[in-house]
Each structure stands twice: as C-alpha cells, then as structure tokens.
Amino acid sequence: MSAxxxxxxxxxFGKTSVLRGISLSIRSGEFVAVLGPSGCGKTTLLRALAGFEPIDRGSIRIGDTLLSGKGRHVAPEERGIGVVFQSYALWPHMTVSGNVAYGLKIKGLGRGEREQRTARVLETVGLTEFAGRRPAALSGGQRQRVALARCLAMDAGLVLLDEPLANLDVHLRGEMEEEFARFHKTSGATMFYITHDQSEALALADRVAVMDKGRISQFASPSELYSQPANDMVATFIGEGQIAPITDFQPDRSGYGFARFFGEQVRVRSRPSAEPRATARVAFHPGDLKLSETGGLGATIRRITYRGDILRVELSLGPDEHTFFMNVPAPARIETGQRVAVTLADGWVLPDPKAEEASH
Ligand SMILES: Nc1ncnc2c1ncn2[C@@H]1O[C@H](COP(=O)(O)OP(=O)(O)OP(=O)(O)O)[C@@H](O)[C@H]1O
Structure with missing residues (x-):
C-alpha cells in the first residue's frame, strides 16, 4: 500500500468555500483521524479522497497514481478504496456473506475464491456464525464489522471511515474502537477516520488532523496535540484546554523557560526556537492547576462538580477574576466560596503568530 x-x-459549493488549501501526507499503513467541529469540512474531504466529490484545485495521489487533480478524476470504484459509513450501507436483502461476497462477484472472481475469501474475512472480524443472517438481525456493532469485512475482502489498502461509531451506544463504542485497532493491525491497511469525538480520535490514531473552517489547524500525534498545540483553536479544542496571558516570558532554548502567571513565577514549556517576549499566552489543561499548601496564587472556588475520581473545580483567578477549571483528586476538603492557593504545574507557551507568519 502506498502513501x-x-x-x-x-x-x-457555490460561494461556500469548504476545503481551503488542504495538504496532508499520510504514510502507508498509518491510522489517521480527522477531527473537527461540525461543518468544518471533514466529510467533504473524505468524499474527495473517495472520489465522490471532484476537487476545484490541488491534487490527491496514492503512491504514484494521480486520483484527482489536473483535469483528472478517477471514479470511486477504480480507486481501490474501502468506505465504511455510519449508516453501514449494507444490502438489506442479502445475508452477511452475500454482502461481503457481492463486491468480489462484481470484480469477476469465481465462486470458489469468493466463498473462500468471504469465509476468511468473516473469521477475521469474528462473524463466522452470523454468515447466514440478514443485516436487520444484527446489532449496530455487528453491521459495522460486516462493512469492515467488505473492505478486507476487497483488499482495500485504504479504508475511509465516516463517523462509524456515531449510531452506537457508549458500551459498543468502546468495543468497536478495539475492533478498529485490531482491524488496522491485522490488515495493515491505511485508515482515514473522520470523527468529531476527540476521545475516539486520540485513542485510535497514530496522527490526528485537526480541522477548522476548511483548513488543517495541526496534524500531529495525539500527545503532541495535547501537550504542544500549534494555535488557540487546537489548544482549546483538545482536552478541555484553557489559555491564559503570561508576562516576562524567558525561554532558555532547551524547550523550557520561565514566565509570570498572574504575577507568580512559573516554569513553562515552549518551542526551543521561541524568543523572549514581554507578553505571551500559555495553554494548559485542568489537571495542570494544583492546589498548593505552601503559597501560590490566590483563587476563589466558584463551583465544584463531582466527576467520580476527580472534582472539577471552577476558579476565579487574578485581579480580573478570570475563570479557569482545575481537576482535584477526589475526595478533597474544599467548598464553594473558599479562598485557596494554586500553582500552574505545566503549561505550553503558544507560538507567536507574528513569528510564524514571518517564517513562512
Ligand atoms: N453538496 C453540498 N452542497 C452545498 N454545501 C455543502 C454540500 N456538502 C457539504 N456542504 C457544506 O459544506 C460544509 C462542510 O460540510 P461537511 O459535511 O464536509 O462538514 P463536516 O465537518 O463533515 O460536518 P459534520 O461533522 O456536521 O458532519 C457545510 O457548511 C455544509 O453545509
């Protein structure tokens, strides 16, 4: 399988610009998730890749083959791409094995090979005992597995999945996540997975492309998105991230530095190339704020929400009473209205947009 x-x-679409200068290099066998708010263009990108949607400009290639671009548009059925939609798109009048074998018949494979291959892929996805059932007699998760089996049978080196778990209940979602991970491992296929659910994207993907208003905001590993967001959108979209102003930012060229967070000195992380700045902004997560017994910043607890193993605490901080969220391991002896001291244990200094512009 090629990249x-x-x-x-x-x-x-008409005057609405839906994809704006999208560039992505996906490695062979990689599991890529495309994550973004509703309407940001995820499905349109998937449809363009699958060949259901011609593009206006740019190009899409698999390996050396140009699929879309420069006056060329290869038809969906000739792209060798498997697609799994949330609506499953199974033939209701055919059995499970009929659904899997159908594409092979169209491809011109003889009966013997069709049956053999169908049996093999049904075993891979754990559906052997359901081979004779019709889709109506399957659960949502089982139908998804039929759709996956179909991609496997067709030897699709690239599988596109459009919100495949959107119709499933929470319990089944977890199971299917494992199923997709297993499928990816055993098939070696490149996976392109569209979702607006970040926990799904972060759990499954090698790299996640975060989309915003038709552009790629950042394309990076889940841990990089979480700990080194490239901009405000990613910082606040991933992991309940928050942004605060800092002053007197002094980086030390090793990826760390010091700054003043509401006047308190804190250690922060940044790009090693970051320049000192009088004012900057720091991104952090609710778990990065800690209650402190030995001094720190004064804060007032505004609200406490029980979340099982943690308490989600809403705080107001600093002279302007900025609102931030902090996670406190439960149980804890704190109450609404209480004055507490907090420290910022970790934070990422957002790259300077002006410096970014200058470097492009
Ligand atoms: N065929 C079409 N004609 C006109 N506008 C369209 C068409 N398809 C999509 N759009 C518009 O393009 C934008 C992006 O849609 P798209 O379905 O790609 O977003 P999405 O990120 O997948 O959203 P969601 O998560 O809600 O499915 C939307 O504003 C949508 O209304």
Whole structure:
C-alpha cells in the first residue's frame, strides 16, 4: 500500500468555500483521524479522497497514481478504496456473506475464491456464525464489522471511515474502537477516520488532523496535540484546554523557560526556537492547576462538580477574576466560596503568530 499525498486541495459549493488549501501526507499503513467541529469540512474531504466529490484545485495521489487533480478524476470504484459509513450501507436483502461476497462477484472472481475469501474475512472480524443472517438481525456493532469485512475482502489498502461509531451506544463504542485497532493491525491497511469525538480520535490514531473552517489547524500525534498545540483553536479544542496571558516570558532554548502567571513565577514549556517576549499566552489543561499548601496564587472556588475520581473545580483567578477549571483528586476538603492557593504545574507557551507568519 502506498502513501497518500493530498496537496493544496480547494473545494467550494457555490460561494461556500469548504476545503481551503488542504495538504496532508499520510504514510502507508498509518491510522489517521480527522477531527473537527461540525461543518468544518471533514466529510467533504473524505468524499474527495473517495472520489465522490471532484476537487476545484490541488491534487490527491496514492503512491504514484494521480486520483484527482489536473483535469483528472478517477471514479470511486477504480480507486481501490474501502468506505465504511455510519449508516453501514449494507444490502438489506442479502445475508452477511452475500454482502461481503457481492463486491468480489462484481470484480469477476469465481465462486470458489469468493466463498473462500468471504469465509476468511468473516473469521477475521469474528462473524463466522452470523454468515447466514440478514443485516436487520444484527446489532449496530455487528453491521459495522460486516462493512469492515467488505473492505478486507476487497483488499482495500485504504479504508475511509465516516463517523462509524456515531449510531452506537457508549458500551459498543468502546468495543468497536478495539475492533478498529485490531482491524488496522491485522490488515495493515491505511485508515482515514473522520470523527468529531476527540476521545475516539486520540485513542485510535497514530496522527490526528485537526480541522477548522476548511483548513488543517495541526496534524500531529495525539500527545503532541495535547501537550504542544500549534494555535488557540487546537489548544482549546483538545482536552478541555484553557489559555491564559503570561508576562516576562524567558525561554532558555532547551524547550523550557520561565514566565509570570498572574504575577507568580512559573516554569513553562515552549518551542526551543521561541524568543523572549514581554507578553505571551500559555495553554494548559485542568489537571495542570494544583492546589498548593505552601503559597501560590490566590483563587476563589466558584463551583465544584463531582466527576467520580476527580472534582472539577471552577476558579476565579487574578485581579480580573478570570475563570479557569482545575481537576482535584477526589475526595478533597474544599467548598464553594473558599479562598485557596494554586500553582500552574505545566503549561505550553503558544507560538507567536507574528513569528510564524514571518517564517513562512
Ligand atoms: N453538496 C453540498 N452542497 C452545498 N454545501 C455543502 C454540500 N456538502 C457539504 N456542504 C457544506 O459544506 C460544509 C462542510 O460540510 P461537511 O459535511 O464536509 O462538514 P463536516 O465537518 O463533515 O460536518 P459534520 O461533522 O456536521 O458532519 C457545510 O457548511 C455544509 O453545509
């Protein structure tokens, strides 16, 4: 299976620009999730990759083959791409094995090979005993597995999944996440997984492309998105991130530095290339604020929400009473209205947008 190169793809519907200069290099066998708020263009990108949607500009390649771009548009059925939609798209009148074998028949495979291959992929996805059932007699998760089996049978080196878990209950979602991970491992296929659920994206993907208003905001590993967001959108979208102003930022060129957080000196992380700045902004998560017994910043507890193993605490901080959220391990002896001292244990200094612009 070859790598996928999506280069500066634009797509508009009438006057609405939906994809704006999308570029993504996806490695062979990689599990990539595309994550973003509703309407940001995720499905349109998937449809462009699958060949259901012609693009206005740019190109899409698999290996050396140009699929879309420069006056060329390869038809969906000729792209060798498997697609799993949330609505499953199974034939209701066919059995499970009929659904899996159908594509093979169209491909011109003889009966013997069809049956053999169908039996093999049904075993891979654990559906052998359901081979004779019709889709109506299957659970949502089982239908998903039929759709996956179909991709496997067709030897799809690239599998596109559009919100495949959206119709499933929470329990089944967990099981199917494992199923997708297993499928990825055993098939070696490249996976392109669209979702607006970040826990799904972060749990499954090698790299996540965060989309915002038709652009890629950041394309990075889950841990990099979480701990080194490239901009405000990613910082606040991932992991309940928050942003606060800092002053007197002094980086030390090793990826760390010091700054003043509401006047208190804190240690922060930044890009090693970051320059000193009189004012900057720091991104952090609710778990990065800690209650302190030995001094720190004065804060007032505004609200406490019980979340099982943690308490989610809403605080107001600093002279302007900024609102922030902090996680406190439960149980804890704190109450609404209480004055407490907090410290910022970890934070990431957001890159300077002006410096970014200058470097491009
Ligand atoms: N065929 C179409 N004609 C006109 N506008 C369209 C068409 N398809 C999508 N759009 C518009 O393009 C934008 C992006 O839609 P898209 O379905 O790609 O977003 P999405 O990120 O997948 O959203 P969601 O998570 O809600 O499914 C939306 O504003 C949508 O209304």
């Amino acid at each position: 996928i190169e999506i280069e500066t793809v634009d797509k508009s």
